[in-house]
Amino acid sequence: MPGTDEERNDAAAGASVAMISLAEARQFVLHGLAPLAPTTLTLEQSLGCVAAEGVTAREPSPRFANSAMDGFALRAIDTEGGSVRLWITDAIFAGDLASTQVGEGEAMRIMTGAPIPEGADSVCMREEATVDPDGATVLIHRAARPGEFVRLVGEDVTVGQGLLEPGSDVGPALLGVLASQGVTSLLVHPRPRVGVLSTGNELSNADGPLAPGKIRDSNRPSLLASLQQSGFTPVDLGTVGDTAAEITRAFQRGTHECDAIISTGGVSVGDADFVKSVLAELCGENARSMQVAIRPGKPFAFGVDPSGTPFFGLAGNPVSTLVGFELFVRPALRLLAGYAELDRPTISMVLDCPLPRRRDGKLHLVHVMAKVHDDGRIHVEHVARQASHLLSAIAQSNALAMVPDGDGLDVGAMVPATILDATHLNGV
Ligand code: AMP
Ligand code: MG
Numbered sequence: 001m002p003g004t005d006e007e008r009n010d011a012a013a014g015a016s017v018a019m020i021s022l023a024e025a026r027q028f029v030l031h032g033l034a035p036l037a038p039t040t041l042t043l044e045q046s047l048g049c050v051a052a053e054g055v056t057a058r059e060p061s062p063r064f065a066n067s068a069m070d071g072f073a074l075r076a077i078d079t080e081g082g083s084v085r086l087w088i089t090d091a092i093f094a095g096d097l098a099s100t101q102v103g104e105g106e107a108m109r110i111m112t113g114a115p116i117p118e119g120a121d122s123v124c125m126r127e128e129a130t131v132d133p134d135g136a137t138v139l140i141h142r143a144a145r146p147g148e149f150v151r152l153v154g155e156d157v158t159v160g161q162g163l164l165e166p167g168s169d170v171g172p173a174l175l176g177v178l179a180s181q182g183v184t185s186l187l188v189h190p191r192p193r194v195g196v197l198s199t200g201n202e203l204s205n206a207d208g209p210l211a212p213g214k215i216r217d218s219n220r221p222s223l224l225a226s227l228q229q230s231g232f233t234p235v236d237l238g239t240v241g242d243t244a245a246e247i248t249r250a251f252q253r254g255t256h257e258c259d260a261i262i263s264t265g266g267v268s269v270g271d272a273d274f275v276k277s278v279l280a281e282l283c284g285e286n287a288r289s290m291q292v293a294i295r296p297g298k299p300f301a302f303g304v305d306p307s308g309t310p311f312f313g314l315a316g317n318p319v320s321t322l323v324g325f326e327l328f329v330r331p332a333l334r335l336l337a338g339y340a341e342l343d344r345p346t347i348s349m350v351l352d353c354p355l356p357r358r359r360d361g362k363l364h365l366v367h368v369m370a371k372v373h374d375d376g377r378i379h380v381e382h383v384a385r386q387a388s389h390l391l392s393a394i395a396q397s398n399a400l401a402m403v404p405d406g407d408g409l410d411v412g413a414m415v416p417a418t419i420l421d422a423t424h425l426n427g428v
Helices: 005-014 022-030 172-180 219-229 244-257 275-286 318-336 391-395
Strands: 039-042 071-074 084-092 106-110 122-125 129-131 137-140 162-164 185-189 193-199 233-240 260-264 287-292 299-304 310-314 346-351 363-372 378-383 399-403 414-419
Touching: 022 287, 022 299, 022 318, 071 084, 071 137, 162 172, 193 219, 193 244, 219 233, 219 260, 219 318, 233 244, 244 260, 244 275, 260 318, 275 287, 275 299, 275 310, 299 318, 310 318, 318 363, 318 391, 346 399, 363 414, 378 399, 378 414
Parallel strands: 084 106, 193 233, 193 260, 260 310, 346 378
Antiparallel strands: 039 185, 071 106, 071 122, 084 137, 129 137, 287 299, 299 310, 346 414, 363 378, 363 399, 399 414
């Protein structure tokens, strides 16, 4: 390896100038990665994680037959023909047990969730009964069917039923199911802890006025937020200048704290682009500086160091950074988290505005605003001004369209796209 930063950099850049496809770049990133080793977390902590064990039901649910309504527990046979008067013998609340049975000609007040008393086989809802003024009897308006408004034992879950397979993700409803079974902890793949490092001599973290030539760091905040939003644990590794020594130190520090590291800047062909050479040095054969046939985000470096920590060197332009996160980082981190589905779904959208482009051998990733229309389809209503430094233009978008190489797409054509934020898909 040559001696100076510049020499190392030129060597790393010279090694790979040919453009490669997005698929090949993703394959290079994904092929060597594996889910993080499972660990036991509390049920609350495991929300959003992928299970590394299966869970089968140890209790039926419902645990006992109970009422689906506030009303009267009774014997259906006593109400044949409808409009019958029954004696009220007791009231059962959720959490209680009836002290006696329901006998012939009798009814008990019952609340939703209370156990069905012995003798009763049906519940008449409160709205279909009239209690007599003295409170001793009740008029049941219509004939009750056996089993009506009775929730049966094991209707939802039977003992031994599979509740969770290894590889399934833990969502709020499943978490509730497990809690209802008395499960308090779970073996899961942990949420990846991901370090974010900005590189660039021009970056300043000052709050006040900036010195001439300096800019504020926008990549680190937007990446930390992207990580958070996708369910990973962000770790702020700060900002370093454009020297191989500073970048190396920051990477090495990150390796100890993090399961993966993202840097921005310094992967292009400029004289101060040292991330590539640092990755080559730290990761050897397992590093590659790529020119990917995409726009934006063409320069991209990736490596895995001997400790197994993956490093993503994203291009520094703010829009390139976010596209690189979406195409390379997010899927790789989902793999580490144990997910089988790595990408957001691709949806075919109707173009309400043209997507012009020139033929350049690249796939163009275009930020757009998409909405669901009355025809039930998703339409692209607006295309953000596109350039890799125009961050505010894409802040108003909610989807990323993939425009294949060629002369662009006209109004009415279909374009494949992924929804980045579904919040405003339906409205304004
Ligand atoms: P680079 O990839 O280092 O060549 O940077 C490409 C462009 O992105 C330059 O205009 C940088 O000033 C800008 N840039 C790099 N890092 C950041 C950052 N963290 N925040 C905002 N802009 C950045
Ligand atoms: Mg730079």
